[in-house]
Amino acid sequence: xxxxxxxxIPCYNEExxxxxxEPLFLKKLTGLIEKESIAPESRVVxxxxxxxxxxxELIKGYAEENSHILGLSLxxxxxxxxxxxxxxxxxxxxxxxxxxxxxxxxxDINAMDEMLKExxxxxxxxxxxxxxxxxxxxFKRSTAQGFYRLMKAMGVESIYNHADYRLVxxxxxxxxxxxxxxxxxxxxxxxxxxxxSACVYYAREKRMAGESHYPIKKMVAFALDGIxxxxxxxxxxxxxxGLTIVFFSFVGIxxxxxxxxxGHVVSGWTSMTCIICFLGGIQLLSxxxxxxxxxxIYLESKHRPRYIISERTEDQxxxxxxx
Ligand code: UDP
Ligand code: MG
Numbered sequence: 001x002x003x004x005x006x007x008x009i010p011c012y013n014e015e016x017x018x019x020x021x022e023p024l025f026l027k028k029l030t031g032l033i034e035k036e037s038i039a040p041e042s043r044v045v046x047x048x049x050x051x052x053x054x055x056x057e058l059i060k061g062y063a064e065e066n067s068h069i070l071g072l073s074l075x076x077x078x079x080x081x082x083x084x085x086x087x088x089x090x091x092x093x094x095x096x097x098x099x100x101x102x103x104x105x106x107x108d109i110n111a112m113d114e115m116l117k118e119x120x121x122x123x124x125x126x127x128x129x130x131x132x133x134x135x136x137x138x139f140k141r142s143t144a145q146g147f148y149r150l151m152k153a154m155g156v157e158s159i160y161n162h163a164d165y166r167l168v169x170x171x172x173x174x175x176x177x178x179x180x181x182x183x184x185x186x187x188x189x190x191x192x193x194x195x196x197s198a199c200v201y202y203a204r205e206k207r208m209a210g211e212s213h214y215p216i217k218k219m220v221a222f223a224l225d226g227i228x229x230x231x232x233x234x235x236x237x238x239x240x241x242g243l244t245i246v247f248f249s250f251v252g253i254x255x256x257x258x259x260x261x262x263g264h265v266v267s268g269w270t271s272m273t274c275i276i277c278f279l280g281g282i283q284l285l286s287x288x289x290x291x292x293x294x295x296x297i298y299l300e301s302k303h304r305p306r307y308i309i310s311e312r313t314e315d316q317x318x319x320x321x322x323x
Pocket of ligand 1 (some may be wrong): 009013077078079080081083101103211
């Protein structure tokens, strides 16, 4: 039996790009159905992440026109990761496999064929990995690569150059559903789910229309979020830096005592100031890193819902299609 594929696409203020990419997604899906790679019950699911423009109206229109398209709308903007999670969790019981992809046409939809092949060969998770960054600006390219390196150094296992273009089987999603954290960094979490996985390489293009929602400030926040969500290495690092400084402080104290005993009385204002500033800085930095973790514990302890669905397109009532 051919697998039922649901393509999950988060959209936030995408009225400019959706009219361009929606026909492409639909064509891909129907093409795969015609080729008998996937079952006819397969669907494209657009998740509206609380857009303020006409995105949801567009999605509702597409769903009305074509039964292969479904729409979910979140009650407010929750960010890419939560929107994607909403789509995956809401749809996992109705399909055999999901593929998540951005709606801006940057990721090559033709890589889906190869992802499906890897699935047939037994992979439960297939990571889409971009093999070039030519279309990114030099700045985005180098910062992105810097972040991957930093994350790796900090002990976060993530696939180099993989974003959120990924095939995940319903079986892996069932296991993933038990990861209940609210601080989401999906690309670092899926490797923790395990199962047999594979990579498929593709060229990443420029956005077809509209603008990126990830300027540098958000990218830095996202990378830091990833590290503090998945690794406690920064806390280890603080401990090591602290120990080293304590060691040197001892050396300094002994030196100062010996100097005092030998009668070299120095005014020492400069060195004092330097030490106080340096230690003050280190302490503040360390506290802020620990604060990040405390903040996360605070958020996790509340167990707030990770997304709230406000609307669904028609054919979404439970149990209508298979399973
Ligand atoms: N997105 C979302 N919620 C947000 C921000 C972005 O659902 O709050 C979606 C967006 O519509 C797109 C995907 O996440 O489908 C990736 O965003 P974008 O293309 O702006 O990021 P970039 O590719 O520049 O990193
Ligand atoms: Mg994009």
